[in-house]
Amino acid sequence: MSLIKSISGIRGTIGGNPGDGLSPLDIVKFTSAYATFMRRNSEVKSNVIVVGRDARLSGRMVLNVVVGTLTGMGFDVVNIGLATTPTTELAVIEEGACGGIIITASHNPKQWNALKLLNDKGEFLTDVQGKEVLRIAEAEDFDYADVDHLGREQKNYTYLRRHIDQVLALKLVDVEAIKKANFTVAVDAVNSVGGVAIPKLLEALGVKTVEKLYCDPTGNFGHTPEPIPENLTGIADFMKQGKADVGFVVDPDVDRLAIIMENGEFFVEEYTLVAVADYVLQHTPGSTVSNLSSSRALRDVTVKHGCTYTAAAVGEVNVTTEMRRTGAVIGGEGNGGVIYPELHYGRDALVGVALFLSLLAKSGMKVSELKKTYPQYSIAKTKLELTPDTDVDGILAAVQKHYANENLTTIDGVKIDFDDCWVHLRKSNTEPIIRIYSEASTMEKAEQLGEDIKKIIATL
Secondary structure (H helix, E strand, C coil), X not given: CCEEEECCEEEEECCCCECCECCHHHHHHHHHHHHHHXXXXXXXXXXXXXXXXXXXXXXXXXXXXXXXXXXXXXXXXXXXXXXCHHHHHHHHHHHCCCEEEXXXXXXXXXXXXXXXXXXXXXXXXXXXXXXXXXXXXXHCCCCCCCHHHCCCXXXXXXXXXXXXHHHHCCCCCCHHXXXXXXXXXXXXXXXXXXXXXXXXXXXXXCCCEEEEECCCCCCCCCCCCCCCHHHCHXXXXXXXXXXXXXXXXXXXXXXXXXXXXXXXXXXXCHHHHHHHHHHHHHHCCCCEEEECCCCXXXXXXXXXXXXXXXXXXXXXXXXXXXXXXXXXXXXXXXXXXXXXXXXCCCECHHXXXXXXXXXXXXXXXXXXXXXXXXXXXXXXXXXXXXXXXXXXXXXXXHHHHHCCCCEEECCXXXXXXXXXXXXXXEECCCCCEEEEEXXXXXXXXXXHHHHHXXXXXXXX
């Protein structure tokens, strides 16, 4: 059993002893700590917290415990039911709530679930705020409401429709162009909430033919849920049959978007943000931001448009903080996470789908032809499994020392930038691993770069 406590939220496997996994007692403790933190620190004078969940098997159980705990703390809860992460973020804003909790373990397998914690802007807590929630939980520094001051639960299942309406209202979403293009679109939603959200969005965009794979929101994931090539052979094989113009794949909470080309090949999730940013910059020039583990292609496209690119530490809150600082018009993460401030500061696959289809319709190209217009890089992603005895800081320090004469960035792990390639290693916030990402002109070179790092670590 695993329980990971970080600024990204509280993530764990369901079952087992308290403290070893995400048990009901752990859910109560961390929900209580979050509620206490919001009562003490929220700038919004609201007694409302929004709660939404993805479709994973444990979702209803966790939601019931969370709602009961929040009302026991004296908060009123707006329960929006099955909802994407970006939908929940928007609901916090629309409700004028002091915060929100998204019940989702994102791309983790079905035995996992998590509490993602939002502030009054519908954005994730900062590092400092997250650490204070963990401190409160550890100290059990919270008080529950008496019987006369218990909170109430209100159910409101209209927010997906509202979310779609807001996407349609974006100036750069060209519904007429999409309708005229007469696209056939395939969707793989891994049997979670995206199986409802993405087809409804496509229908609203005027897409008449939608081919659905794993779109029944049962939580019985049709394949390993992370939207990376090795997990997406089903939709890739479908696309090779020439039955659709483009394929979209989302993770269980619909904040990441992967694209499959009409020939069954992968657009590569790094290029989701690159393509959308290229489209946005054509119409609204401005700065861009992505994290240190994202492709150089975004930097290249940004420079092509005469604009400025900045890299941030990995983590959505770090990217959005840098986007606010630089006034970025588009940003996100290379895992297929598009953040478009015109709507909100959160990764949003619905926004990604709508903007990408607008670009594709106006370009008159096939997806494979569009891909060739962008700088061609390959990213290799590997990892090192951690044990309780692993000295992560020691590993990072040793790698930093080994490459001391190179261009280093150490705001998040260690990134080594060479003239024609880079490698970045950092401890994951969501799994007990060190992630190693490397990028070069070919996959062979990128993979070799990652293996070189592993060999150095093995000698430590």
